[in-house]
Amino acid sequence: MAHDQAGECVDELRALSIEGFLGYQVRRASVVIMNDFIETFAELPVRPVSFSVASVIDDRPGVSSAEICRILGLQRANIVSVLEKLQSEGFVRRTEAPSDMRVQRLYLTEAGVDALRSWKARAMEHENRIFARLDRDERKQLDSLLRKIWS
């Protein structure tokens, strides 16, 4: 029963069920987490994408929408309605960039800063619930392993 360098052999491959694929594990976990996040914010005007967009604007005041898209892996076309909504809710404001008339600099309003703070607190509760079975070291391990995959 010869094993190759990666450690598989033919019979193991044949017997490998879907749960044996790491990608499946990541997917199932992601779905559970996303659903709990959405449920956590059910009565608030917050979706995973708008939460992450607001968070990036908070981290980098004056950031452009194109830059947010590069950071978060979004399409430029798909962030338009997200920003429109955040602006209409009074959480985000835009100013022209004198140095480059194409870009709009984005900032959180005072209400946006307050809202994001409360959203983050709620998101932390959500994370503590979802990752309750992982202690602090395990959460750090998971974080480190996941960053190796996508970053």
Place this chain on the structure above:
Amino acid sequence: MAHDQAGECVDELRALSIEGFLGYQVRRASVVIMNDFIETFAELPVRPVSFSVASVIDDRPGVSSAEICRILGLQRANIVSVLEKLQSEGFVRRTEAPSDMRVQRLYLTEAGVDALRSWKARAMEHENRIFARLDRDERKQLDSLLRKIWS
């Protein structure tokens, strides 16, 4: 600077960027993995869901579609077209269950078994590419951590 039981404090919460949320890390990894999976099977009639459905049928010959949905977390309505396609491609066959006329027992055809074997080999290549930066121990750690989240 008082810390609560969970180990956060107000200033840490304020400074926590989106990358500090584990759920975000899981999501980004999941997207990268799904996209690579889809690209890996671009010229084949295989999607993540149809791959997992075929795999479950292979593991449990005679399984019903409702049971597959419970195992994979799908809606019954959404598996119909998946099974139709797998059947039209000649990879799945259905037989009535004499003991319960409501259910259809599902099996892979010989062509389905062959196809699934090649799909799994291809999926393993995909996984070895995606998880290249994780050694065997790290992959086992990741698997163990993810199972704690969703199962």
Place this chain on the structure above:
DNA sequence: TATTGTTATACTCTATAACTATA
């Protein structure tokens, strides 16, 4: 020529409600 913000559009995935036939 490249980039920003935008519009329009299409496609996939997922969720819900309702129906039938069976149990």
Place this chain on the structure above:
DNA sequence: TATAGTTATAGAGTATAACAATA
């Protein structure tokens, strides 16, 4: 009353192409 398979449909998320304004 509950379940299996199905249909129809709606919604969210994401992708592509094109455009005007600007660099």
